[in-house]
Amino acid sequence: MTAQKHVLDYSYYPGCSLHASAKEYDESTQGLFKALHIGLTEVPDWLCCGATPAHNVDELLSLSLCAKNLELAKGVEGDLAVACAACFSRLKTTQHKLEIDPEKRRQVEFAIDAPFADGKKVKHLLEILARDFGLERLAEAVKKPLSDLKVACYYGCLLTRPPEVPELDCIEAPTIMEKVIEAAGAQTVSWSHRLECCGANFTLSRPGVVLKLSADILASARDAGADCIMVACPLCHGNLDIRQQEIEEATGEHFGLPVFYMTQLLALAVGVRESKLGLDSMIVNPLPLLKKKGLV
Template identity: 40%
Template sequence: MRVSYFPGCTDRSSSMEYGLSTEEVFRVLGVELVEVEDWNCCGAAATHSLNRLLSLCLPARIISKALGSGLSWLVVPCAGCFSNLKKTEYVLRNDEKERRVVEEIVGFRYDPSLEILALLDVVVNRIGLDRIDERVKRPLKGLKVACYYGCALVRHPKVTGFDDPENPQAMERLMRTLGAQPVEWSYKVDCCGADLAMTYGSIVSQMVGRILSMAVEAGAQAIVTSCGLCQMNLEMRQELGLPVFYFTELMGLAFDVEQRERWWAKHLISPRPLLESLGLG
């Protein structure tokens, strides 16, 4: 199985443990990630905040390069990149006039047969939990996690088409398959503050503080995320010392992948004490 893969700008920088663990876990699952040729930045929040046309054309160039690979799925790990690509896909599919403008600027012909999928969606719904289950060597017994989706994966549901926007369950199902215990809580789709972290750190500390205290109240020992910016905000802006994992890292741990020590080293809050206390070190 081969899929087109858009790593995004942070895959080799601020969320490198997400990128590294994704590559390792997919190697174990026997799914080849084919990096999109000469990919560019999706434009992030800054671009749609100031220039709508540019916010459609930058993702459109990524889509055009992915179409060149001839593969039918474009897989995106970062929730922010996923959201921008899906928004562009939505316009390309539903607005003929705007599609023509974007196609002309970027210089390509859109083909709707390419499916743009979030990494989490591919793992849970395409590869499937049965295949994940087969690879589990060390079930994550005793680990209580709060699955945190944030905004971009589930909203707007008309655009992302991923799970329930108020109470998604994909990550919980994955965690149960890995042997961990997801807690029930009501802050899983609340916003972490996104890039306000860079201009109003104190506001983001309040937003993150609320999310984390609710996770702790629900009995969680750690948070699981699928977004680089969420992970960074949750880890950087807290005083509780709660580890914040990417879901791929916990897959790697359950698959007993050796490289995991390299991922833990990248965390601001080391997950080692928690994992050792549960005999999962």
């Protein structure tokens, strides 16, 4: 099927959002990895990870959901690649908790009716790109450098947290997103709200909270001189992109900042066709910016 042999192979857990509101994240991820000759095999029949609400309601449920997913993933070769920050955080947390707490592990194993699949490595796409694939190789693969683009890398809460779980990067001062996008030739800005919470799932229950928190983030990125924001989490994307117009109306300020998934920008840089990036499903239209910078 493949013309060229894969340089790396992963099992892939997209998570619910990537099949729904964050389809463009999934599309661009597939496109990017294909272009880099990294194999992704989707875990068959995967379930929701429980996302941010489940563990607040029932810890056992949230652990069992993730344990079941890990168990399913065992059937597919390669470390488990995860795109969504929430899925990543939940899967890692589950592994950590079941490793240190035999009693919970027993309960979970009873619930999923299978032994817990430890040993399956869970990796975020960033980790795969920056460490497994390597920044140098990534830079070599770039066909269309994003040289003129000033990117504000937004981590949100979940990518590097909780601190006791083996880290993706430093909790308080991570740099992995910056490194990855700089490898694609982009410029990054130094800004204060990289790690602030966007309001997450309060977007449905208390949108007022989200408006305030997300407005601060957008203002901070704009003031730092960024052209756009880059995220790795569907929920952050929703709050910053879909609600941006609403925020502008509420605050009377203008932002006009397109919010990209990191894979969209990277795929663009390695020459994936524009139509495969899902740019049309973004609410804040990125085309004027990309045209201005000569990228489309």
